[in-house]
Amino acid sequence: MKINVEEIRSKSLEELEVIINELKSEQLRLRQQKNSHSIKPHELKEARRNIARAMTVRTEKLYEQAWNKHKNDKVLPKELRPKLTRAKRLALTPKQQRKREKHMGGYRTTKKIYYSLSE
Structure with a gap:
């Protein structure tokens, strides 16, 4: 019989x-009964x-506990950071971009396209 997830979410980790x-243990019993059809x-x-x-509910609860423990920290643990592409992880922060633009003398740091794509 399908278990109700809403009931499970209200339980503590020990109860889970x-x-x-x-x-x-129920699964083990069913596997043993499978041979007798x-x-x-x-x-x-x-x-x-x-x-x-x-197990999914248990993992969610553990994640929530870890998040509440570290939410005010300056640097989050790797497990709690958002999953991004490598380029986005290594990209400059807005503060670093402003500093770079100021250092470059106000020039744009991206390349301009001087031709149209329709030709």
Whole structure:
């Protein structure tokens, strides 16, 4: 039977660990019954998905705790930083861009296109 995620979200981390262990033992029981053909085919799939749902909620709670712990820090840990492309991670910050433009004498730092693309 499909578990209700809203109910799981209201539980603490310790309760979630207990639920996950119960779901895993249920999955083990279903795998043992599979050989005797006494279960329906969808029950094993449903058990795997229930475990995944519970583990997802646990991961979200751990992430939220880490975020609350580090939200006022100057530098966030790598796990909490946004996932960006390499170019965006290495790009200059707005403050660094202003400093560079000031140093370059007000010249634009990007290349201008002097030709039209239609020709």
